[in-house]
Amino acid sequence: MTYDTPCVVVDAAVMDRNIQRAQTAATAAGVRLRPHVKTHKSTVAARMQLEAGAAGLTCATLSEAVGLSEAGVGGDLFVAVPFYPSPSKLARIDRLLAAGCDLSLAVDNLSVAGLLAIRYPSGGLRLIVEIDSGSHRTGVDPVDALPVAAACGDLFGGVFTHGGHGYPPGMAVAAGADEVRVLADAKNRIEAAGGRVVVVSAGSTPTAAHCVGEPVNEVRPGTYVFGDWQQVSNGSMTLEVVAVSVMATVISAPSADRFVLDCGAKILSKDQPAWVQGYGHLPQMPGAIIERLYDNHAVVSTGGDRPPMVGDQLRVIPNHVCPVINLVDQLLLTTGEVVPVDLRGHLS
Amino acid sequence: MTYDTPCVVVDAAVMDRNIQRAQTAATAAGVRLRPHVKTHKSTVAARMQLEAGAAGLTCATLSEAVGLSEAGVGGDLFVAVPFYPSPSKLARIDRLLAAGCDLSLAVDNLSVAGLLAIRYPSGGLRLIVEIDSGSHRTGVDPVDALPVAAACGDLFGGVFTHGGHGYPPGMAVAAGADEVRVLADAKNRIEAAGGRVVVVSAGSTPTAAHCVGEPVNEVRPGTYVFGDWQQVSNGSMTLEVVAVSVMATVISAPSADRFVLDCGAKILSKDQPAWVQGYGHLPQMPGAIIERLYDNHAVVSTGGDRPPMVGDQLRVIPNHVCPVINLVDQLLLTTGEVVPVDLRGHLS
Numbered sequence: 001m002t003y004d005t006p007c008v009v010v011d012a013a014v015m016d017r018n019i020q021r022a023q024t025a026a027t028a029a030g031v032r033l034r035p036h037v038k039t040h041k042s043t044v045a046a047r048m049q050l051e052a053g054a055a056g057l058t059c060a061t062l063s064e065a066v067g068l069s070e071a072g073v074g075g076d077l078f079v080a081v082p083f084y085p086s087p088s089k090l091a092r093i094d095r096l097l098a099a100g101c102d103l104s105l106a107v108d109n110l111s112v113a114g115l116l117a118i119r120y121p122s123g124g125l126r127l128i129v130e131i132d133s134g135s136h137r138t139g140v141d142p143v144d145a146l147p148v149a150a151a152c153g154d155l156f157g158g159v160f161t162h163g164g165h166g167y168p169p170g171m172a173v174a175a176g177a178d179e180v181r182v183l184a185d186a187k188n189r190i191e192a193a194g195g196r197v198v199v200v201s202a203g204s205t206p207t208a209a210h211c212v213g214e215p216v217n218e219v220r221p222g223t224y225v226f227g228d229w230q231q232v233s234n235g236s237m238t239l240e241v242v243a244v245s246v247m248a249t250v251i252s253a254p255s256a257d258r259f260v261l262d263c264g265a266k267i268l269s270k271d272q273p274a275w276v277q278g279y280g281h282l283p284q285m286p287g288a289i290i291e292r293l294y295d296n297h298a299v300v301s302t303g304g305d306r307p308p309m310v311g312d313q314l315r316v317i318p319n320h321v322c323p324v325i326n327l328v329d330q331l332l333l334t335t336g337e338v339v340p341v342d343l344r345g346h347l348s
Numbered sequence: 349m350t351y352d353t354p355c356v357v358v359d360a361a362v363m364d365r366n367i368q369r370a371q372t373a374a375t376a377a378g379v380r381l382r383p384h385v386k387t388h389k390s391t392v393a394a395r396m397q398l399e400a401g402a403a404g405l406t407c408a409t410l411s412e413a414v415g416l417s418e419a420g421v422g423g424d425l426f427v428a429v430p431f432y433p434s435p436s437k438l439a440r441i442d443r444l445l446a447a448g449c450d451l452s453l454a455v456d457n458l459s460v461a462g463l464l465a466i467r468y469p470s471g472g473l474r475l476i477v478e479i480d481s482g483s484h485r486t487g488v489d490p491v492d493a494l495p496v497a498a499a500c501g502d503l504f505g506g507v508f509t510h511g512g513h514g515y516p517p518g519m520a521v522a523a524g525a526d527e528v529r530v531l532a533d534a535k536n537r538i539e540a541a542g543g544r545v546v547v548v549s550a551g552s553t554p555t556a557a558h559c560v561g562e563p564v565n566e567v568r569p570g571t572y573v574f575g576d577w578q579q580v581s582n583g584s585m586t587l588e589v590v591a592v593s594v595m596a597t598v599i600s601a602p603s604a605d606r607f608v609l610d611c612g613a614k615i616l617s618k619d620q621p622a623w624v625q626g627y628g629h630l631p632q633m634p635g636a637i638i639e640r641l642y643d644n645h646a647v648v649s650t651g652g653d654r655p656p657m658v659g660d661q662l663r664v665i666p667n668h669v670c671p672v673i674n675l676v677d678q679l680l681l682t683t684g685e686v687v688p689v690d691l692r693g694h695l696s
Contacts, residue, residue, distance in 0.1 A: 002434055002435070004434070004436035004437075004696045005434075005696055006695055006696060007695070007696065038643060038644070060643060060644040061644065081599070081610070081644050081645065082599045082600050082608075083597075083599055083610065084597045084598070084599055084610075084658060084659040086350055086352070086353075086597065086659075087350070088352035089352075108600050108602065109600060109601065109658050111657075111658055111659070112658060112659075132602065136602075136606075136647075137608065137640070137642065137645055137647055138599070138600040138602065138608050138645060139600075139602065140602065164642070249431075249432045249434065250432070251429070251430045251431055251432055251486070252430050252456050252457060252486040252487075253457065254456065254480065254484075254486065254487065254488065258484075260430075260485065260486050262429070262431065262432075262696075265617070265619065265671055266671060266674050266695060267695055269613070269617070269618065270617065270618040270619055270620075270671075271613065271618055272618075292485070294485065294512070295386055295408060295670050295671060295674075296386070296408040296409065296429050297429065297485055297486060299484075299485055309459075310432060310457050310459055310460060311432040311434075311459070311460075322643050323613055323614060323618075323643060326614050326643075326675070327674070327675070327695075328693070328695070329693045345676070345677045347354055347355070347614060347615055347675075347676070348352045348353055348354060348355065348610075
């Protein structure tokens with residue numbers, strides 16, 4: 001098959017198995033699965049996850065939540081990135097509540113928690129306090145969880161964390177344990193002061209299998225639905241369960257050790273974890289390395305393999321699938337279906 | 349003014365001056381200005397460039413060219429990235445020719461040149477042979493220009509290069525000279541064999557001022573319209589003429605030396621030239637460094653400055669503007685106008 005390159009192709013059967021397998025694992029572990037939609041940015045994929053048994057969905061932005069709600073898949077949503085309640089953000093919250101959405105929002109500081117508690121005195125939404133489990137991004141230390149939870153007032157619903165430090169190879173087990181530990185610590189402190197902690201949410205694609213002990217009752221992986229080279233190279237997934245490819249065409253072969261593909265940074269993105277060489281993996285030429293990435297060119301060294309011909313089409317497994325999906329308007333399924341990336345651009 | 353962050357804001361007056369100044373410089377140097385639309389991906393901005401006197405437009409993809417043509421600004425287009433003439437690409441060429449477009453296409457190898465010469469025996473388009481001036485991306489060595497030009501047959505129209513090695517600080521003058529040298533060499537070889545070289549095209553934002561000597565008769569800068577931190581830090585532009593900002597809100601301030609903005613890689617992109625520290629420049633906090641970039645979070649170290657408050661909005665000058673514009677659906681002008689990024693997604 002010849003593709004109009006560059007484009008994103010998804011193996012529908014592999015994707016479906018990934019969705020089912022994660023659901024089975026979560027159910028077996030006795031936790032709710034709340035997949036993160038920032039990976040697929042697609043209401044079609046979100047619906048597949050809910051039909052497989054997901055308890056709800058995780059979003060990165062309020063506008064993603066609005067998009068899900070408007071597509072009829074926004075019954076139970078958690079926006080898991082702290083935000084500041086500016087007028088435009090409050091308007092989205094109001095819209096979601098008016099649509100009957102069971103809405104949870106991330107908070108990690110007193111002022112935002114307090115502002116929301118004043119704005120929504122009658123409830124209707126839940127605030128989930130972010131705890132830092134070691135990635136040192138957003139979130140508070142467990143010892144500081146209680147005052148933030150208290151500032152949420154009646155809106156307080158629970159605690160969550162993201163063990164982002166679990167992504168490098170060999171780190172997932174320890175990071176998963178960190179997630180459980182800090183959430184248990186925060187929960188104990190809040191409960192000791194009389195608070196009620198309903199939601200205890202953790203888990204990314206690398207750590208979800210390693211953080212399902214008490215008191216965690218919900219996991220939020222995203223990447224698992226497609227997989228990517230980062231997850232293969234850190235041992236979280238195998239190449240066989242990667243459902244996504246960027247299809248690219250050789251547009252130039254200026255020397256025996258170098259060729260150029262038409263998949264630049266405007267489709268592969270420049271995401272490159274420290275432990276990954278190059279800007280993506282070529283399964284048909286596993287020794288080749290995407291050395292340089294320009295907006296519309298990927299310069300590949302052959303790594304000693306026989307160079308392809310101009311016009312050949314090659315499959316590239318992207319390093320990190322989330323920014324790749326965010327760069328295209330549609331996913332081409334191997335079944336022939338076209339799935340719109342209808343939440344792309346829902347940034348704010 | 350409070351923005352619905354993250355978003356891209358463009359100072360309309362600065363942008364307009366950038367467009368005028370580049371046109372004035374090209375006219376004074378006696379070369380045609382053919383701005384690269386991959387930077388702004390906007391038919392509105394393309395029209396402004398043509399109205400200022402641009403001789404035509406440069407595209408990275410055939411679908412960008414189709415978008416320009418359909419918007420009525422596609423009279424004279426050059427697609428400056430080599431491609432393979434698959435059925436979908438040929439269909440776009442046919443569509444552009446049927447619309448009356450004066451179309452030029454990049455080629456850098458015999459097989460594609462030969463295929464196009466067979467497919468379009470009656471002409472109607474021009475093939476421009478890419479010469480490698482030192483960036484070692486696409487393009488042939490000047491000594492190999494003649495056979496590719498010959499394979500173009502009657503479609504051969506000229507030569508072009510991109511001095512991408514002129515981007516690092518201190519490299520622009522030498523790279524501009526390389527551009528002139530290799531184009532002159534290629535032109536001489538082709539003319540010595542009886543060929544007619546009409547187009548001699550060079551020049552990026554860093555090198556355009558340094559490559560306008562004989563025989564160059566056209567320059568193709570793109571970034572100049574907005575500017576970015578890369579161009580400021582390599583000395584090609586000053587901060588005063590940067591028209592673009594990503595507006596972001598402080599969403600978390602977990603410690604005195606760190607805060608988090610809501611402008612992640614899904615708006616700033618992870619583009620980071622080797623000579624630039626961090627993922628963007630904060631003019632209001634020039635010592636601060638965006639140390640880590642996640643999909644929806646930018647983790648900033650204060651660099652000793654007083655940290656901002658949660659809710660504060662800050663301006664970020666992106667490292668590389670092209671992938672940033674490609675991540676949003678619209679540009680907010682300081683005049684209040686909204687300009688659609690209507691060529692975004694035109695990847696293939």
